[in-house]
Amino acid sequence: xxxxxxxxxxxxxxxxxxxxxxxxxxxxxxxxxxxxxxxxxxxxxxxxxxxxxxxxxxxxxxxxxxxxxxxxxxxxxxxxxxxxxxxxxxxxxxxxxxxxxxxxxxxxxxxxxxxxxxxxxxxxxxxxxxxxxxxxxxxxxxxxxxxxxxxxxxxxxxxxxxxxxxxxxxxxxxxxxxxxxxxxxxxxxxxxxxxxxxxxxxxx
Numbered sequence: 001x002x003x004x005x006x007x008x009x010x011x012x013x014x015x016x017x018x019x020x021x022x023x024x025x026x027x028x029x030x031x032x033x034x035x036x037x038x039x040x041x042x043x044x045x046x047x048x049x050x051x052x053x054x055x056x057x058x059x060x061x062x063x064x065x066x067x068x069x070x071x072x073x074x075x076x077x078x079x080x081x082x083x084x085x086x087x088x089x090x091x092x093x094x095x096x097x098x099x100x101x102x103x104x105x106x107x108x109x110x111x112x113x114x115x116x117x118x119x120x121x122x123x124x125x126x127x128x129x130x131x132x133x134x135x136x137x138x139x140x141x142x143x144x145x146x147x148x149x150x151x152x153x154x155x156x157x158x159x160x161x162x163x164x165x166x167x168x169x170x171x172x173x174x175x176x177x178x179x180x181x182x183x184x185x186x187x188x189x190x191x192x193x194x195x196x197x198x199x200x201x202x203x204x
Contacts, residue, residue: 024180025155025164025179026180027183028168029170030169031185031187032187035183036068036135038183047072048085051086051129052089052130053086053087053089053129054123055069055072057090057093059136076088114140117151120132129162134166135168137166138171139168148174166179
């Protein structure tokens, strides 16, 4: 897309405005870091537009406090207190989904992931958010915890104007095929190759 202009325009009968404002399925996959970071960058833009943001983290431990979580919770408070931006919800499987009010264990991760997906599917039907970030959701799909065809069907049939961003390695081909935008990160160099561990402000 040179200078923001599409290289081709399909003969689908849509106006430029209609085509521009279609809701998107976005997939960030690949071996390198930056997939979640890019998704949260999109969420920042959405928050600035006043969108309702729903973040659902499928793998990270409840004890892992990433910088983006603290920032978005603060932005949620800004919205509540001033009306600026949009509302924010942040849920993590590792601490038990907030609507379930129960702790997860190593033995029921698969059931918890499925429970999380089913709640997201309900929210999609109800049009609860304008932007959903399903962080590391490719892993439950890759491991067979959540049925890929069910997810693709729910995403394709979602009503209204709802963007969905899914991150993680090993994105299933059916999900890639259904997506409107797919990014694959490729490693060229990484500090860990030289024995350097993650650091504050870069990894979390």
